Amino acid sequence: MLNHTTSTGRTGHNGFPDRYGEWALVAGASEGIGVAFAHALAQRGMNLVLVARRKTLLDELAKDLRVRFGIETLCADGDLAVPDFLENLRRVTSRLDLGMLVYNAAHAPVGDFAGADIPDLMRVVDVNVRGPVTLLRMVLPSMVERKRGAVILMSSLAGNQGTPRIAAYAASKAFNRVLAEGLWYELKDKGIEVISCFAGAVRTPGYANTVGKDAPGTLDPGVVVEKTLRALGRKPLVVPGFINGVAYAIMGRLLPRKAAIGIMAGSTKDLARSGTPKVSS
């Protein structure tokens, strides 16, 4: 489950290890936005704990980042829905100067709620809700003690209102947004920066599997990550991309809620059933 590798000599960075701590944990780091977070943080000189189920992808990414940026990496392959794995992560991270938690992993089954498998729905709760709550409770006390740290929770515009056919996923994304807002206030005077990223469509392999073609405002993962890292410390919520910002305002503030839900129903009616997040708004 664990593979710790060191490297020699870090390349230049812009103060992230000093600002937050030496290590960042990226939960959901094998693909898509998680890989982009890992790159951006390695580029800024942070050592990385990379977490996901696919060990080969994590090992390849870790090797690449060590060579390119001279950081240390630690790969933890396992299922974030399993409590024992979370407990293992506690043991691993307790030995590190962990300065940042990025919770990016998500499970998003597509389909009508009433016909869904109960274990699949529970997996949404375990990966998208229990996972971040558990990891946050594990890592925050030492960040508070060190008076520095950062938390990034990946959310989605799908959580801006109810979203038919991915109802449980969308609700879990609303949970992450609201959790981040509460923690942002609780922790802002303790040296810890908290933000949630309300992403619209992002060009990831999983998005391509589920949606098939780009929705308006679709962004590359690297753009989403850079906008999120730049907003960290300035506000509790970031909506990357101009079109997504407009959609957020219209759907969340201008339209009656019933109308916003109806629009979401239209945008999710053709989603494939392949299972991971990827909804445009």
Ligand SMILES: NC(=O)c1ccc[n+]([C@@H]2O[C@H](COP(=O)([O-])OP(=O)(O)OC[C@H]3O[C@@H](n4cnc5c(N)ncnc54)[C@H](OP(=O)(O)O)[C@@H]3O)[C@@H](O)[C@H]2O)c1
């Ligand atoms: N792509 C979009 O359009 C979009 C839009 C809005 C919000 N978001 C949010 O952005 C985040 C990332 O999206 P993405 O498209 O990059 O997703 P993705 O391609 O499906 O990647 C998700 C990552 O999480 C890992 N993961 C999933 N379940 C896991 C589990 N049970 N245990 C451990 N790792 C797990 C996956 O790795 P393994 O499979 O190897 O475990 C993968 O590294 C999600 O939180 C999503 O809600 C995405």
